[in-house]
Amino acid sequence: xxxTDRPTGPRPARIDAETFFADRDFAFPSISPDxxxxxxxxxxxxxxxxxxxxxxxxxDDAVPVTHDTRRGITSYYWIDDPRWLLYLQDTDGNxxxxxxxxxxxxxEAPAVDLTPFEPGSRVFAVDPETTVPGTVLAWxxxxxxYVDVFRIDVATGKTTALVERTDPAETFLxxxxxxxxxxxxxxxxxxxxxxxxxxxTGTRRVVHRAGGPEHPMGVFVFPEPDGSGVLxxxxxxxxxxxxxxVDRATGAQTVVAAVDGHSLDTASSASDTLPPSVFTxxxxxxxxxxxxxxxxxxxxxxxxxxxxVQTALEKLSDGVLGWVGSDVDEQxxxxxxxxxxxxxxxWFYDHSTGEARLLYxxxxxxxxxxxxxxxxxxxxxDGLPLHGFLxxxxxxxxxxxxxVLLVHGGPWMHDSWGYNAAVQFLANRGHAVLQVNxxxxxxxxxRHLTAAIGEFAGAMHDDLIDAxxxxxxxxxxxxxxxxxxxxxxxxxAALVGVTVTPExxxxxxxxxxxxxxxxxxxxxxxxxxxxxxxxxxxxxxDPDDPAQLEDMRRRSPxxxxxxxxxxxxxxxxxxxxxVVQAESDNIVAPLRERGVPVEYIxxxxxxxxxxxxENMIMxxxxxxxxxxxxxxxxxG
Numbered sequence: 001x002x003x004t005d006r007p008t009g010p011r012p013a014r015i016d017a018e019t020f021f022a023d024r025d026f027a028f029p030s031i032s033p034d035x036x037x038x039x040x041x042x043x044x045x046x047x048x049x050x051x052x053x054x055x056x057x058x059x060d061d062a063v064p065v066t067h068d069t070r071r072g073i074t075s076y077y078w079i080d081d082p083r084w085l086l087y088l089q090d091t092d093g094n095x096x097x098x099x100x101x102x103x104x105x106x107x108e109a110p111a112v113d114l115t116p117f118e119p120g121s122r123v124f125a126v127d128p129e130t131t132v133p134g135t136v137l138a139w140x141x142x143x144x145x146y147v148d149v150f151r152i153d154v155a156t157g158k159t160t161a162l163v164e165r166t167d168p169a170e171t172f173l174x175x176x177x178x179x180x181x182x183x184x185x186x187x188x189x190x191x192x193x194x195x196x197x198x199x200x201t202g203t204r205r206v207v208h209r210a211g212g213p214e215h216p217m218g219v220f221v222f223p224e225p226d227g228s229g230v231l232x233x234x235x236x237x238x239x240x241x242x243x244x245x246v247d248r249a250t251g252a253q254t255v256v257a258a259v260d261g262h263s264l265d266t267a268s269s270a271s272d273t274l275p276p277s278v279f280t281x282x283x284x285x286x287x288x289x290x291x292x293x294x295x296x297x298x299x300x301x302x303x304x305x306x307x308x309v310q311t312a313l314e315k316l317s318d319g320v321l322g323w324v325g326s327d328v329d330e331q332x333x334x335x336x337x338x339x340x341x342x343x344x345x346x347w348f349y350d351h352s353t354g355e356a357r358l359l360y361x362x363x364x365x366x367x368x369x370x371x372x373x374x375x376x377x378x379x380x381x382d383g384l385p386l387h388g389f390l391x392x393x394x395x396x397x398x399x400x401x402x403x404v405l406l407v408h409g410g411p412w413m414h415d416s417w418g419y420n421a422a423v424q425f426l427a428n429r430g431h432a433v434l435q436v437n438x439x440x441x442x443x444x445x446x447r448h449l450t451a452a453i454g455e456f457a458g459a460m461h462d463d464l465i466d467a468x469x470x471x472x473x474x475x476x477x478x479x480x481x482x483x484x485x486x487x488x489x490x491x492x493a494a495l496v497g498v499t500v501t502p503e504x505x506x507x508x509x510x511x512x513x514x515x516x517x518x519x520x521x522x523x524x525x526x527x528x529x530x531x532x533x534x535x536x537x538x539x540x541x542d543p544d545d546p547a548q549l550e551d552m553r554r555r556s557p558x559x560x561x562x563x564x565x566x567x568x569x570x571x572x573x574x575x576x577x578x579v580v581q582a583e584s585d586n587i588v589a590p591l592r593e594r595g596v597p598v599e600y601i602x603x604x605x606x607x608x609x610x611x612x613x614e615n616m617i618m619x620x621x622x623x624x625x626x627x628x629x630x631x632x633x634x635x636g
Contacts, residue, residue, distance in 0.1 A: 011395030012369035015428050019364050020421040021616035023048045023072060026360040028273075028323070029346055031055065032078055033282070035327030038334065039065075039085065040360075041073060047612075048072030050087060052104065055332070065107040066100075072611055075272050077128045079136060084154050085254060086136065087111075088123060090611075093607020094575045097122045099138060101154055101321045114157050117142055129285055130174050137162070145527055152179055168472045168530035172197075173223045173230070174276065176285055183204040184219065186212065190217045190533045194232065196248045198437055210234050210495045213453060214446045216412045216535035220266045220277060225285035231256060231278075233264045239445040243267070243278075243290050257290040257300045263443050265291040267413055274320045275338060279306065280327050293443035295375035295387075296320055297338065306360055309333060309351055316347045316356055320417075334359070340373040343419040350464075371427040373417055378470045380439070380463050384451055385443060388436035388467060389415060390476065393427045401432040401443045402462040402631040403477035405468055405497075405505075408435065409488030411452065411460070412535065430633035431483075434471050438463035440539070453539050456517070457555035458497045462544070464493060465501060480506065481631045485623070487511035487609060488579065495557035495587065498566040507630035509569045509623055512579045515587045517552040518543050561590055567597040569626045571619050573606030599626065 010532035021472030027048070038055050041048050042065040050073060053062035066073055066087060076087035085102045096119060100111040115123055115138070124147055126138040134154055141147045146165040149172065152158070163172055163180040173182040178198040186192055190212030195204040199445050210219050210232070220233030222244075232244045236253070241263035245254045257264070268274040279289040281303065288303035289310065297320045301307035301401045309330075313321060326333045333349045346360040373389045375505055380386050392398045404426050410413050415435040423433045438460050440452025452460050464484070471477040484497040484505045491513015514520045521536055522528075540555070541548035553559050568591065572584040581602065591598045601622060603615045610616050 009368065009395055011393070012366075012428065014451055015365050015425075017425065017617045017620045018613075020425045021620060022613045024344055024362065025059070026346065026362075027344055028074070028076075029334050029336065029359065030076075030078060030325045031327055031332060032082065033328045034082065035329065035332035039076065039077075039078065045069045047216065048074070050076050050085065050102070052085070052107075059400050062467050063107055064453075065102050065104060067108075068110060068226060071605070072613075075126075076612075077136070079128045079134070081134045081154060086114075086126065086154065088126070090122070090607070092575045092605045093573050093609075093611065095122060095577055095607060097124070099123045099126060099136075099152070101157075112157065114152055114154070116141060120144055127174075129176060129282075130178060137174060137178055141527055145530070147385075147527060149178070149180070151175055168527060169533075171218070173221060175223055175227045176225050179227075180591065182221065182223050182230055184221060186533060190287035190538065192222065194219070194230065194246065196230075207248065208232060208234075208246045208253070212534040213450050213538045216449070216537070217266070217269055217442070218531070218534075219287075220269065222278060222287060231287055232264055233277075237448045239447050241443075241445070243287075256287075257302060259292045259294075259298060259300065262292040262294050262298060263445055265297060265416070265443055266291045267416070267442060270410070270413060279321075281306070281330065283328050289321075290584065293414065293416065305330065309349070312351065312354070312356070313347070313349055316349070317342075317345060319345065322418075334572055338418040340417060340419055341370040341424075343421070365424070365428075369428070370424050373420070373423065375417065376434075376470075378467070380459070380466050382459065384439060384448065384463075385444075386436055386438065386463055386467065388415065388434060389635065390471070391423050391427050391431050391433040391583065392476070393432065396430060398432070399475045400478045402478060402481035402627070402633065403432045403434060403468070403471055403483070404431065404627065405464060405482065405484045406433055406435050407464060407484065407486030407493040408437075408441070409475055409486070409490050410442075411438070411440045411489040412440040412442050412449075416443070422620070425624075426627075429624055431627065431629070431631070432476055434467055434477075436464060436467040438467075456492075456540050459624040461493065461496050461500055464497065465504065470503070481629055483507040483509070483627055485509040486513065487510075488513065491579075492557070495564075496555075498568065499557045499560035499563045501565045502565055505566050507564050507569075507627055509571070509626065510584070510587070511571045511619070512573060512576055513570075513583070514579055515556065515583045516558040517556045518540075518549055519586075520579060520583060521552075523582075525577055539562065558586055561587065562594075564591060564596055567626070567630050569599045569601070569622060571601040571610075571622075572603070572609060573610065574602055574604045575607045578608040 027041040049066040051062040087099045097113045124139040149163040151160045171184040172180045175181045183195045192210040194208040222231040242258040243256045278287045288306035290441035294300045317337040322338040323336045331352045336346045349356045412436045472479045484494045486494045491510040494508045494510045541552045588600045
């Protein structure tokens with residue numbers, strides 16, 4: 001890191017948690033198919049709801065069209081019929097997603113649930129881009145073990161089954177008419193097989209095979225809209241994940257997009273709130289650009305028209321294209337940029353006229369008071385290259401600081417450059433924040449990913465310790481004031497940190513983290529288990545094998561709980577269906593019996609992670625107190 005990378009200027013005032021974690025007043029915007037209206041998320045009745053306004057209007061002219069008072073909305077969809085808008089919602093974080101319809105002619109009317117299933121069934125995905133007017137495709141499991149494809153008539157609510165699974169581990173892809181044109185399955189060894197299907201006869205022919213463990217979350221597959229080929233994320237003979245086209249008729253492979261030393265960024269497959277792996281044409285359905293990982297994400301254009309648009313858009317900001325959408329004619333565009341100090345900056349751009357205007361830039365916090373996210377790299381103890389990000393508090397000498405090791409979830413995810421409210425909150429409190437893409441993180445190549453096999457609480461943890469030792473050796477961090485904080489897998493990592501290396505950390509925070517690997521696997525929803533071959537079973541172990549089960553226990557913090565002496569903060573959602581509350585209860589109770597300092601927060605209206613702003617504010621105010629007591633803040 002160079003001197004110019006370091007945050008400069010006076011130390012900013014303390015920024016309250018509400019500024020960081022309250023719902024933004026403009027988020028996830030999208031333009032209507034005809035280019036005349038803008039939809040976005042903003043607070044209404046105390047929760048994040050969908051608002052609509054004319055493309056040339058302001059928020060003062062906007063109308064809230066959803067009225068949820070219990071839990072904020074994240075995912076919504078335009079369809080070809082301008083009367084309707086759709087959105088997904090669950091109940092208090094239980095992930096039983098239902099698809100709801102809003103009548104834009106009467107936005108005060110109650111929303112209609114188009115998928116009134118029994119508890120335990122959910123909508124997994126929605127595709128509003130079909131050639132059948134007034135309909136959408138939905139992936140749902142009214143049969144609990146099987147995720148099938150249905151067509152839903154939005155106006156009437158009529159639901160028609162299009163493809164029903166016979167194997168819960170099988171995945172199918174549909175073209176824009178709803179035909180099952182591609183299938184993905186796994187052989188006995190876990191190898192992914194992609195097959196072309198004849199929509200009329202149902203016969204299949206394998207056109208591509210992809211290895212198993214290097215695709216722990218499944219192969220990225222995107223069918224071409226005309227059915228002539230399919231785009232696949234694969235390594236081929238490279239260590240980097242590329243975007244390939246596989247021809248339906250011949251099986252021939254063509255590299256569509258590749259960046260030496262960088263991998264296709266597939267993190268969005270785990271969350272709709274992350275920037276997409278590929279941008280698609282609203283007019284044709286074809287892929288027009290692909291995102292690759294790096295110190296800053298890299299967008300590779302694949303379409304001449306989009307390349308022109310991209311060039312114009314990138315002049316508007318020094319950030320990276322995050323979310324991009326257009327009208328059907330692909331002339332009117334709305335783009336939100338990824339930036340480490342400017343969350344959610346959004347522009348409107350008219351390609352036909354060259355007009356561009358700012359739609360939204362958040363006023364608070366001031367970007368000058370926020371800290372740059374600095375890419376860093378160093379080798380693990382076995383020589384594996386590690387990449388991460390270091391954020392240093394503004395206005396403080398970058399030396400001998402209290403440091404928070406912030407561990408991402410997954411573990412098959414990765415940290416990337418961009419705005420992170422948790423990072424900025426901690427930096428504002430005077431902490432250096434270190435994020436490391438430990439082995440097993442996606443986005444850094446096949447070798448880096450598969451090096452995590454069998455290494456839970458092993459080399460994966462060593463990578464985190466090596467990262468902390470690097471920061472100490474470089475003089476950034478005070479070795480007596482180190483904390484480990486994480487959620488989900490990151491929560492597991494925090495518990496491993498205070499059991500495997502109890503002397504290392506002065507404080508720890510476990511947020512919806514796994515304490516017992518065997519219990520975690522046993523309590524996952526039934527439809528998940530059929531697709532665990534290449535992730536949890538391959539990387540951690542098969543709980544049906546006694547020897548592997550015993551090894552999983554040795555890697556579980558619950559079996560090392562007597563080693564914990566580090567002050568601990570634990571937070572849990574009561575409705576979490578991924579990491580159930582027992583994972584936290586079973587850590588907290590014995591620690592309290594032993595007198596180990598532990599604070600326990602249970603949010604009754606949350607699931608796997610907190611969504612409601614008041615809960616996020618409560619959590620981070622608790623984290624602030626916890627770290628202040630056990631680490632202190634920056635002194636210079």
